[in-house]
Structure formats: C-alpha cells, structure tokens
Amino acid sequence: MSTVPSPEPTPVVAPNGEPDTALAARLPELREEYAALQARGLKLDLTRGKPSAEQLDLAEPLLGLPGEGVHTDDSGTDVRNYGGLDGLPQLRRIFAELLGVPVEQLLAQGNASLTLMYDTVVQALLFGVPGGERPWSREEQVTFVCPVPGYDRHFAICEELGIRMVTVPMTPDGPDAEAVAALVADDPTIKGMWVVPTYANPDGSVVSEAVARRLVSMPTAAPDFRIFWDNAYAVHHLTEHETKSANAIDLAAEAGNPDRVLMYASTSKVSFAGSGVAFVASSPANVAWFRKHLAIRSIGPDKVNQLRHALFFRDADGVREHMRKHREILAPKFRAVVEILTERLGDASVATWNEPEGGYFVSVDVVPGTASRVVELAKAAGIALTPAGATFPYGKDPLDRNIRLAPSMPPLDEVRVAMDGVATCILLAAAEAAASS
DSSP states (O other), X not given: OOOOOOOOOOOOBOTTSSBOHHHHHTHHHHHHHHHHHHHTOOOEEESSOOOOHHHHHTTGGGGGOSOTTOOBOTTOOBTTSSOOTTOOHXXXXXXXXXXXXXXXXXXXXXXXXXXXXXXXXXXXXXXXXXXXSSOGGGSSOOEEEEEXXXXXXXXXXXXXXXXXXXXXXXXXXXXXXXXXXXXXXXXXXXXXXXXXXXXXXXXOOOOOHHHHHHHHHSOOSSTTOEEEEEOTTTTOBSSSSOOOOOOHHHHHHHTTOTTSEEEEEESTTTSOTTSOOEEEEOOHHHHHHHHHHHHHHOSOOOHHHHHHHHHHHOSHHHHHHHHHHHHHHHHHHHHHHHHHHHHHHTTTTSEEEOOOSBSSOEEEEESTTOHHHHHHHHHHTTEEEOOTTTTSGGGOOTTSOEEEEOOSSSOHHHHHHHHHHHHHHHHHHHHHXXXXX
C-alpha cells in the first residue's frame, strides 16, 4: 500500500478560536478510513472540465452534415473554397443572438476560443490596439488583473508572454470591481484583465450588471486597457434558471469606452470539444483591427465545419434545447458533489464550497495550508485532482486552500465514489493539521 509523507500543517481551530481537539481526536479513525480507501485501488479523474462521452454523443449527427451535395450556406457561399474571413453569416446570426451582440461585430473562426484569446494578446504585443500609443511589447512592463480563484489557462497565457499578474478576489457578483478600479486608476502598466462573466471557472459566480457597468466605466491610467470577457459558459446551465450574461459590449459603448471589451465564446462544450467553432466579438474598431491581422495569417476558417454546426442547431433556440440535454446529463453529477460534501463535511467546519447553477466546476476551500496535502492524499488513493494552486497565477495559492473539482466527465457512480474519497482526504488533512497545532 502506498503512503504519503505528511507536510508541515497549518494550525486548525474550532469556531471559538481554540485548537480543534475534537477533529484531532479523529485522526486514528480517519487514517483507518483512508487506508481502506487506498485499498480499493481506484483510478478516478476529476481534473479537467471535459464533456463526457454521453454529452459528445448528443452531437453525433454533426458527422453526417452538411450532407452529400450540400456545398453552400444560405447566402450561396461555397463552403469548400477559400474566403469568408469573418465566418459564415448563417452561424454568426445564431450566436450573435445567444451572446447579445450585433452580427457584424462577431467573427466565427476555428475550434478554440483560447486560440483567439492568445492571438489577441500577441497582436496587442506586436502591433498595439486601437487607442494605444505603441505596441504593448514596447512598454517596460505589461500587467493584467487576474481575479482569483480563476482559470489556469488565462494565467498561462500571461506567464508565457511575460505579462505580470496582479490578483483581485472574486465575489458572488464577479471580480471585486472596487479593487480592480483602485488598481487600474493609478497603474498605466495594467493593460488588461480576465473575466469569466457567467458561471466563472471555478467558483460559478456570475458578473452582475452593476459590476459589469463599473468595470467598463472605471477610469484607467492606460488608455488602451482591455477586458478579456471570456464568456465560455454563457449557455451552460445546470438549473431551469438560465442566467443571462451582462451585455458588456453595449455597456462599454454606453459608458464611452466602446473598445474596452473583447468577448470570446465557443461551442467546445456544446458540440464536439475538439472540433467546434470559436467566436470573438467587440467594437467595430476592435473587430476591424483583429480582422486586419487575421487576414495575414488566414485565408478563411473551416466553413464546412461552420455549416454543419449551423444546420445542426438551425437557430438560437436549437442551441438552447441542445444545452438542456446537456443539463440532464450534468446536473445529477453536480448535485452528487454538493450532496456528498454536505453529508460528509457539513458539520466539520473544514471546508466551504459553491453550489453552481451552471458551468463546469465546483470550487472548494479547505483548511488553509492543506489543499496541497488533500490533492496528494487523493492521488495516492487513485483519485486525480487538479493541482492545488492551479486557480492562481503561477500555480501558487498563497493560502494553499482552493481545490477545483471537475465532475463532468466520469459517470455518475464514479463521481459519487470519487467525492466520498475526496471528503475523506479533506478530513484527514484537516485532522493532521489540528493534531499538530
């Protein structure tokens, strides 16, 4: 049986501020429970928010489209040929309605919105953006505001491109807008910030209209400040209440800062994760700027794939109905996560977690100083979790407390087994810390 060495734990206290002797007293019992967990020889994975095979099967008819002899979209464009840099209008109309943007301000491109975000930052570094004085690469320093906990791939873009990251906390209404406003008001090196506005990764928060208005209207020391509005989960609802994203592009125009927001979305968790369609939307000036540089590196996107998506979904309501089928598969898994956390940890005062109404993740805060230990224990018991710290820039959670859970891919019975095991690991890590305090 494998074992995991214990780190130096952080003291754990009871609600009254005294050392949690009751939890410490459970250490022998929890060690026995953990040994039994290891003995099961599990091989379970809650690391990344991938759609399950059952979800991917929902889009199986895509493989038969556009169909023999179907070569044109509804405007007569031959999708087999070059051109159409903006993407098919037939598909753009569908997602313009879903995202609340004008069709002419929305581009449909390849399969990954992450690629579009990366390209946007690189173009800004090489060429600058509308309203800027120079390419960002000619600045002594470029800084991005990063709400935490947040999306590790956003942070990875910044880290690879040498962009300094400063953090602000997330709230139930999105990033702490006043903290952001205080940072950007006086620091001209802050050129951008990341926002996942709807069902944020990982805490499931939704940016309120008030927060969105504050972010698009706040004064910034950098005249070319941009908000990277990654609306990845705009239609990914887990309940019958289908949250509508704040319309940041319109709000920015109303505030006199029309170029501030760059919006991204994709069908990566709607149709096929590896072969969907990604979108970027913004002001007319930003779209023209992006298109100008796009025209150098591309003669047009995969219009055959775009046509098959347009034919499959038909219209915006077709997307909504398709996502309700996703919800039927996903919602029980997320309910299981919350139910097991509540049942196993609800009275122990060792963790807090969100109950998401959409998106792909559950964010758990454990006893400070023990998140890495929980992940380590889980790994040794055959349960793979996202590395502790992944939801913070540079992979370093200063309190070592946040863990991102992704229950979408495993079958429901495996989610239940994995979560029961995770709960055991959280309790054991907290008991170890309490016993050493």
